[in-house]
Amino acid sequence: MDNDGTLFSSGVLTEGLIREMRPPESLWKDKKGGLAVVECPQRIPCDPCASNCPAGAIKPFADINDTPVIDHSRCTGCAICAAACPGLACFVIDLTFSHDKALFKLPYELLPVPSRGDAVDCLGRTGEVLASGRVEAVTEPKRDRTRVIHVSAPKDLADHIRAVRAVKRDV
Amino acid sequence: MREFTTDILVIGGGAAGLSAAAEAASAGAGVIIAESDLHLGGQLVKQTHKFFGSRDEYAGTRGYKIAGILMAELDEKGKNALSMTSTTVTGYYPEDGMFTAMRGEESYIGIRAQRCVVASGAQERIIPFVNNDIPGVYGAGAVQTLMNLYGVRPGNRALMIGAGNIGLIVSYQLMQAGVEVAAVAEAMPKVGGYWVHAAKIRRLGVPILLRHSIKEALGERAVEGAVIAELDDKFAPTGAEKRIECDIICLAVGLSPTTEILSHAGCRMSYVPQLCGFAPLRDRTMRTSNPSFWCAGDASGIEEASAAMIEGRIAGLCAARSLGFDADMEKLDEYWSRLDHLRAGEAGEKIRAGIAKVLRGRWED
Numbered sequence: 001m002d003n004d005g006t007l008f009s010s011g012v013l014t015e016g017l018i019r020e021m022r023p024p025e026s027l028w029k030d031k032k033g034g035l036a037v038v039e040c041p042q043r044i045p046c047d048p049c050a051s052n053c054p055a056g057a058i059k060p061f062a063d064i065n066d067t068p069v070i071d072h073s074r075c076t077g078c079a080i081c082a083a084a085c086p087g088l089a090c091f092v093i094d095l096t097f098s099h100d101k102a103l104f105k106l107p108y109e110l111l112p113v114p115s116r117g118d119a120v121d122c123l124g125r126t127g128e129v130l131a132s133g134r135v136e137a138v139t140e141p142k143r144d145r146t147r148v149i150h151v152s153a154p155k156d157l158a159d160h161i162r163a164v165r166a167v168k169r170d171v
Numbered sequence: 172m173r174e175f176t177t178d179i180l181v182i183g184g185g186a187a188g189l190s191a192a193a194e195a196a197s198a199g200a201g202v203i204i205a206e207s208d209l210h211l212g213g214q215l216v217k218q219t220h221k222f223f224g225s226r227d228e229y230a231g232t233r234g235y236k237i238a239g240i241l242m243a244e245l246d247e248k249g250k251n252a253l254s255m256t257s258t259t260v261t262g263y264y265p266e267d268g269m270f271t272a273m274r275g276e277e278s279y280i281g282i283r284a285q286r287c288v289v290a291s292g293a294q295e296r297i298i299p300f301v302n303n304d305i306p307g308v309y310g311a312g313a314v315q316t317l318m319n320l321y322g323v324r325p326g327n328r329a330l331m332i333g334a335g336n337i338g339l340i341v342s343y344q345l346m347q348a349g350v351e352v353a354a355v356a357e358a359m360p361k362v363g364g365y366w367v368h369a370a371k372i373r374r375l376g377v378p379i380l381l382r383h384s385i386k387e388a389l390g391e392r393a394v395e396g397a398v399i400a401e402l403d404d405k406f407a408p409t410g411a412e413k414r415i416e417c418d419i420i421c422l423a424v425g426l427s428p429t430t431e432i433l434s435h436a437g438c439r440m441s442y443v444p445q446l447c448g449f450a451p452l453r454d455r456t457m458r459t460s461n462p463s464f465w466c467a468g469d470a471s472g473i474e475e476a477s478a479a480m481i482e483g484r485i486a487g488l489c490a491a492r493s494l495g496f497d498a499d500m501e502k503l504d505e506y507w508s509r510l511d512h513l514r515a516g517e518a519g520e521k522i523r524a525g526i527a528k529v530l531r532g533r534w535e536d
Contacts (some may be wrong), residue, residue, distance in 0.1 A: 009361035010334075010379035011369025042366040043516040045477070046223035048231040063517030064225050084231050086221035087367025110347055127376025143231070146221075163374040 012125045013039055016160055023072045033077030034094025034103060037088045038068045039162070040087065052084035052142075068146040079148050083141040093158050102155040103136060104163055108147045113138060122153045123163040130157050133164060172271075173280045177203040177253070180270055180284035181419060181476040182260045182278040182432060185213015186476040187468025188290035189241040190483030191490070195288070196251040198491035198498040203282055205272055212238035214312070215476065217319040219347070221339055223365070227509055228477035237318075241480075248367035263287075263436050264395050268463075286463055289433050293426035293447075293469035298332070301387035307394025311341040311423035318348045330397050332385050336364035336475075340422030342372050345421075353417045356383040356399045358406060359383040359465030365518065385420065386412065390514065394418055426473045433470070434507055436461045445525030452529050455507065456489035457482055460534060465490045472529065474522050481510050 004014040014020075022028075023035040030126035036057065038049060043065040050058045050068060057075035058068050082105055092105035104122070114120050122133040133153035140147050151164055155157045179190055181192045184206030192202045219232020219392040229237045245252055255274065260282075295310035297303065307324065309317075311333070317323040329350055331342045334357035342352045350371065362369040363423055369379060382402045389396035394527040397420055401411040427448040438459035440449045450472040451459045458465050465486035468479035485506045492498035505513065514522050 006360075006381065010357075010381055011362060011366055011371075011373040039370065040367055042518070044365050044367075044518050045224060045225070045513045048221075051226060052231070052414070063515060064512045065519075085367075086231060087365060088371045089367040100531055102472050105240050123374055123376070125370070125374050127374055142231075144221075154514060160510070165375070 017041055022159065023070070025069065027072045027097050028063075031077065031146075032094070032096050034096075034105065035072050035075045035077055035093045035094045036070060036081055037093055038069055038085075038089060038130065040072060040080065040085075040089045043067060046085045047121070048086060049081045049090055052080050054078060054080060058086065077105070079139070080141050082107045082148050083144075083146050091162060095155060095158060097152055097155075100155055101152045102158045103151070104133070104151050104153060104161050105148050105157055106151065108149045109145065110166070112166050113147055114149065114164070119167055120130055120149070120151055120164040121167055122151065122161040125162055126161045127163075129165075130146065133161070173278070174283060175203060175253075175280060176283045177201045178284065178494055179203075179204060179286045179288060179487075180260075180282050181288045181290060181487070183213065183290035183292055183467065183468070183470065184208075184211035184254060184256070185292050185384050185479070186215050186237070187292075187479040187483035187486075188288070189238070189245060190480040191290055191465075191467055191487030191496050192252050192254075192419055193241060193244045194249060194484045195491040195496075196245065198488065198496040200251060200491040200496045202252040203284065204254040205258040205260050205282065206254065206256045209240055209256055209418060211254055211256060215241075216475070217315045219344060222477060224476075224477040224513060228480060228513070232283070234476065235456050256283060260432060263432060265436070281349040285494060286465070287436070288465045288467060288486045288490055289470050289484070290467045290479075290486070291429040291432060291470045293428055293473055295422065296427055297422055298385070298424050300385045302390070303388060305388055305390055305394060306386075306392070307390065307418055308420045309422065310386055310446070311337050311421040314419070314421050315341050315344060318344060324348055324350060326341070326350060328353050328417045328433065329421055330385070330399070330415045331417045331421045331423060332355060333371065334359075334362040334364060334379055334422035335423060335425065336368060338421070339364040339372060339377030340369035341421060341423060342377060344406040345366070346372070346377075347530045352377045353390075354360045354399075354465070355379045356385060357381050358384045358402055371507075383413075388420055389414075394420055426469060428470050428472060430470055433459060433464065433466060438462050442531055443525045443528050444531065448473070450525070450529050452531050454531050454534055455527045456503070457486040458489060458493075458534065463535065472522075472525055475513070478510060478522075481506050481513070502515065
């Protein structure tokens with residue numbers, strides 16, 4: 001019974017929307033720093049992504065209920081949106097990290113906070129473990145306890161990895 | 172009985188009440204805030220998540236920080252405002268404009284006020300199911316208070332009933348507190364809260380079971396599990412059931428406005444399903460049919476805290492104005508435009524329909 005519609009109704013993005021929200025390949029593949037991917041398909045009264053974007057890449061909203069529209073040519077991959085979005089719906093993905101790995105900049109508000117060099121589980125949209133990733137950096141852009149975890153993981157999962165889970169270390 | 176006298180009594184020191192008090196006090200009115208809890212801030216103090224809305228509604232700021240901002244504003248204008256915590260308003264005597272209130276466990280006080288803003292908030296609903304009275308069955312709001320205010324972890328593995336914003340947000344906060352969330356069960360065919368809140372917990376592995384509700388809590392002395400049942404299009408059980416391993420069950424099945432004092436004051440009320448219960452009729456100034464009473468926040472109909480803060484501003488401004496204080500009434504249109512924006516989206520559809528049923532033109536004098 002888990003068709004696309006049912007999944008979407010419970011908070012999982014459909015294949016069609018994943019494609020729609022994907023940055024254009026031509027801009028994305030060589031963009032150092034990466035580009036923002038914003039998975040916010042519902043009209044709700046909320047605009048911090050746009051009002052916090054220092055590059056003007058997430059266009060200002062005419063109506064507070066607008067869904068984000070991104071001018072990817074202006075996005076610098078700074079990931080301020082990832083830190084500012086109250087819905088944790090903004091991610092930055094840098095496809096230039098290495099020949100086979102992308103760098104995912106993902107919002108994170110759990111404990112423990114992993115450190116650079118740690119291995120973490122990379123999760124898909126239903127919490128499935130897709131790969132093991134390596135934490136390359138941990139930032140706190142807004143100084144408000146929402147961290148942005150920079151994690152390297154297989155590039156072919158660029159459309160699928162959207163969260164990380166700290167892996168318990170053996171004591 | 173000790174007596175106090177003020178221009179405006181604000182009942183409730185949460186998002187709406189603090190906003191009303193700050194607005195009325197800055198217009199120069201004397202204000203007493205009566206708050207039944209041990210501290211001001213209402214639900215804001217336990218809201219560790221960032222708010223939605225725009226900058227005007229503190230978007231991107233965590234709820235408990237907003238409580239701090241409102242209290243600081245009140246402090247600044249505090250010459251005219253007195254807050255009383257552990258103070259529950261219990262009655263209103265119109266013949267001499269006297270409110271009675273219980274202060275702490277022992278003493279009664281009288282508060283004589285010319286105007287009253289009722290910002291008394293809401294109460295959590297409960298639904299009937301077998302064993303719903305055993306320890307471990309909580310309101311989601313209670314769990315949020317335990318965790319985020321008192322630092323108490325309520326259990327190890329939770330079942331959440333209801334996927335409105337409270338159910339979704341508290342599920343996330345349970346995970347932040349280190350509690351596993353076994354599942355969220357939602358009777359409707361889609362989540363009622365914001366889609367992004369659902370996505371956030373889905374990607375951490377929490378299943379959201381649509382068309383499911385709780386049938387039974389398992390356990391003798393405390394919750395040891397739960398049975399959930401699948402529902403059909405008419406919300407009747409299909410017969411398919413699942414056992415969920417959990418030691419707490421959180422009910423996030425809606426709120427009802429707390430309106431006793433409004434009814435007591437003879438304000439005309441209407442049962443409005445979209446506002447989740449009886450709600451006072453009001454005009455654009457948030458004045459009720461009783462010319463001495465204003466309403467704001469969840470007490471006027473269940474909505475988000477962002478809207479509650481604006482309604483509080485409107486009620487405080489207009490109550491002060493009605494007493495001749497120098498309130499800048501140009502702000503009224505600005506506040507309404509902010510409210511209209513907040514309510515404009517898909518998520519605001521229900522609220523718009525509800526407000527249309529209780530909003531009146533000018534009250535006949």
